[in-house]
Amino acid sequence: MATGPEKESKTEHHKISTEFSRNLTLLQITMMGVGMMIGAGVFLGVGNAVKVAGPGGVILTFALNAVIALFTAMSYAELSSAIPKAGGAYNFARIAFGRGTSFMAGWMEWFASSVAGSLYAVTFALYTVHYLTQLGIIQASGFQLILVEKGAAILIAGFFVYINYRGASETGTMGTIFTLGQTVTLAFIALVGIATTIADPARLANFQPFLPNGWDKLLITMGFTYVAFEGFEVIAQAGDEAIDPRRNLPKAMIYSILIVVFTYVGVAFAAIVGVKDVGQPAWIWIGSYGGKGFGEAISQLMPSYGSILVTITVIFASTSALNATIYSATRASYALGRDRMLPKAFSRLHPKRRTPYMALLFTGGIVISVATFLPTIDVASSASMMFLFLFFLVNLCVIRVRRQMVDEMTYGFVMPLFPLPPIAAILIQATLAVWLIHMSPIAWVVGPTWVLSGIVIYRFYSKQRARRTEDEIVVLKEQPIPSKGEYRILVSLANPANAVPLAMNCYKFCQAKGDSTEIEVINMVPIPPQVPLSEASKYSHAGEEAIIEAMLYLAPRYKFGSTMRYCRNIARGIISAAAQRKADLLIMGWQGYRRKGFSLGSTVDPVLERATCNVAVFKDCKQQKNMNILIPFAGGPNAAFALETASIMVEQDGGRIVVFHVASPGKPTQDTDVFLDKIAPQLKVPRSLFESKYAISHERLKTILEEAKSYDLVIIGATRDPIFRQRVMGSLPEILARHCEKPLVMVKAKHTIRSFIKRWI
Amino acid sequence: MDLDIIIGIILTVMALGAVVILTLWSRRIIERIHARSPGSLREIQKDIINGNGA
Structure with missing residues (x-):
């Protein structure tokens, strides 16, 4: 049993830092x-x-x-x-x-x-x-x-x-x-x-x-x-x-x-x-x-x-x-x-x-x-x-x-x-x-x-x-950014309820990336513009709880850091944190709700479009084991990362990953086997876990949703369409994400230059 | 051209020139301080303002 000083030292080691x-x-x-x-x-x-x-x-x-x-x-x-x-x-x-x-x-x-x-x-x-x-x-x-x-x-x-x-x-x-x-x-x-x-x-x-x-x-x-x-x-x-x-x-x-x-x-x-x-x-x-x-x-x-x-x-x-x-x-x-x-x-x-x-x-x-x-x-x-x-x-x-x-x-x-x-x-x-x-x-x-x-x-x-507030003026120091390790995962937590499921999924990525993986859990505390950011501590209670939940799960095994960020806009805060921390992967949750005018939500949409690292957005992913994983495939730029994510999430003992392509009638189908032969050898799972499946249908969305019913998890690449077009025209991955009743992960591979330009403009 | 116009043009040019020169000068000071990492006023005066720095 930990003695007093040891316990204090551990708590001090995992202290939640706050920053703007x-x-x-x-x-x-x-x-x-x-x-x-x-x-x-x-x-x-x-x-x-x-x-x-x-x-x-x-x-x-x-x-x-x-x-x-x-x-x-x-x-x-x-x-x-x-x-x-x-x-x-x-x-x-x-x-x-x-x-x-x-x-x-x-x-x-x-x-x-x-x-x-x-x-x-x-x-x-x-x-x-x-x-x-x-x-x-x-x-x-x-x-x-x-x-x-x-x-x-x-x-x-x-x-x-x-x-x-x-x-x-x-x-x-x-x-x-x-x-x-x-x-x-x-x-x-x-x-x-x-x-x-x-x-x-x-x-x-x-x-x-x-x-x-x-x-x-x-x-x-x-x-x-x-x-x-x-x-x-x-x-x-x-x-x-x-x-x-x-x-x-x-x-x-x-x-x-x-x-x-x-x-x-x-x-x-x-x-x-x-x-x-x-x-x-x-x-x-x-x-x-x-x-x-x-x-x-x-x-x-x-x-x-x-x-x-x-x-x-x-x-x-x-x-x-x-x-x-x-x-x-x-x-x-x-x-x-x-x-x-x-x-x-x-x-x-x-x-x-x-x-x-x-x-x-x-x-x-x-x-x-x-x-x-x-x-x-x-x-x-x-x-x-x-x-x-x-x-x-x-x-x-x-x-x-x-x-x-x-x-x-x-x-x-x-x-x-x-x-x-x-x-x-x-x-x-x-x-x-x-x-x-x-x-x-x-x-x-x-x-x-x-x-x-x-x-x-x-x-x-x-x-x-007048209240004596001299101490408020002294808070001028910025939190130093820790040195960059081999692979860094940034987990964005919103509330205590989804902390453990996200931590579980983060753990799987850590296992795949090795013991030197660094995890930083971050909670964004949005503050309206009229209130100084220094007042933000009043709103940090739920965030602290969420971070502690994740800390208990991840800190014993991996290098772990946690930060609460006070921000004006959650999406902008997450994007800038990912860039400043030089994160390789950003993990965040999505509850499945969206505001009118957004594809997935006012936070997820801009993060997917502008983050300069890989992004994985988890929806309802609470189960420990994923035996059957479906990857709807259309040959986009995120397909390889979707495949890698599936190889990390799948239960290796008896699990399978199905790459599913739906072609319109009269149009050529994409050869998923060629794609699998090219990508699978780079992954740390046997090629035999992957299967290809094809369908021909006018209604691609309906066909994929029907197929998804018999799987434990769906992994899909985010669209390349800009936000404006998504909102006006709609895009299949985002519509699928909204309507899919199964646990789902939406992924986006990093496109540094494009994301940087979008972030800047 | 009457005297008012001549003085007016000279004053306008001087004012705009002063703004440009002070802006460039200030920018140079900011970059020099940044290159040496920010410090106390005494250190900055010693290093930059008094000409001991680069």
Whole structure:
């Protein structure tokens, strides 16, 4: 019997490690930042900035703002590389100045993101309603038109509050594609502007007078459009999910500024030169349309498709940014509630959806109220002002952290020319914030009121109740990936009920591959985007149970590791784990249920298509012995692996494996014996275990299902069809898997390059 | 061409140039730190910022 210390040592040896699912690439996090920035600033900013600063002023506004934003981005980049953890300014302020300043950072971040959300909702409404008015679908003017626009803003904001309540969010890949699409479209508009100018140089006259209202107006427009450079906060929030965060977070922040500044300057130039023969100076004409000026100018530049192009770009840009800001704002208020700096209701999670519904409710209230009651210019100015305050604080943080924690932080980036960039940013941001009073006195009421109310709340409420959470900040270490053994199997477990059957089947593979086989059992804990991954431990109980079940079965004989991964999307988490662990085989279970729109399920479908290793999906495989195994054969790329799997699963004493081919009448049958003669000698079972069987039928599915009734197990290769085609047309292996009443294994052999490309796109 | 336009063009080019130069400079620092594995600020300053590194 094991003594106390021995027992403890064994438990320690098989301790379940936890880690975040790091699957966001440099491209994805860069595009997250670019998406947030392009969301509204440029569409509303061009028209309003031209009106105040003139045609040259708008170009200078974006170019000079980019330098200031880059200084702040470098501060964010340095702090994020040292503290690569979700939380952004809230975490930085806590480390640099302590709890009070940290509360103010979270408090401002909540409001800044919420007001930015209002701005995106308003932008969506302005451009969509304007386009529908041009088409004659909406016939309203004056106050009636304002009501329609406000109604549309409320509807779209309400819709995305609901989407966030459901816990859904666009995937990293889709978000990247949308943002790339927006950026390419805007780059195209810029190129059309340049080409038009080369063809008709007289359009450059639109730049005269260059600054009709004087240089000082630049300070107003720079402050007003600063919200168009606020994307690095969302990149900092990806600290828990980015691959190689110390390297990729700073790069993404700096690259995103580089991308948007050239985009903004390019489209602003295109808007100015796009206007011709309007009977008044171009800048006055564009400015007369206010926020809609950019769309009108591009319609002039590209008369046949400019309007629809801009409207579609605005719809994609503003909705994806609106979604992102709502969950970012919700997460900020949730964190304040979790740390008891706001009432506990803010940290309440929906029991089923796991989303912080109370924090979301308050955030939705701010987004909708600001969008409803404030004019567009005041919304944009308020959003800019809150971000100016927030970035002011972050620039102070970077100076403080550098001075006080020289040896305590591990940096992936240190900014050049320190301390000049943060000091310059602080001074200029303070000036821009002050000058905003000329654009929107209301913003100077709303912003400081929010900050003052935060100070009062902290002084009289949060200070006494705040939870000591310094220990949370220390969790910065990543789990090391163990060295690669001879053959590595990754077993993805979902629940305790299927742990033992999967472990049993995994054991058979281990026996076939030898004693040096390494097994890693992994459990994915999905967390909605609104909840920080660091909160995931609340949901790990079932996963721990499942891992212990598998551990008891497998650990005594083979090298065994176990990990719980906190992820946003189970499939993406499994795929990235298989790639990071360099797994040779991924084993997972499937209960036979599927969601509408999927062949086998929202997890199994993408894993089968994108995993870069061999995959075996087990359905109802609980029996110990498989005497008769059926392999439906069509000569696909997974047939050899199906045969190998069958040779591992079959009971060698008296078992048999039947390779079954069904041909359509009049079509030649495939010679399975030739295939067997080629593959079977490479397997560790006698050739005599394999048999060939043929049938001719119009109804292949029905024939195979009928044949399967007399077998213990069916093993089938997954289709090569892409997911979209499977969902639309259906494919035989997946339909068979759904309808087969016998235990079934669906296998996919690794196709590294194809899977890698699919994973990337 | 009036003075405003000339100053405006110069400022725009300088601003865009500064963004490009700072981006490339930052990228170079990130790659250098990564090549030596991330370290404390004092080590990085000694190795890279002060020019003792490659």
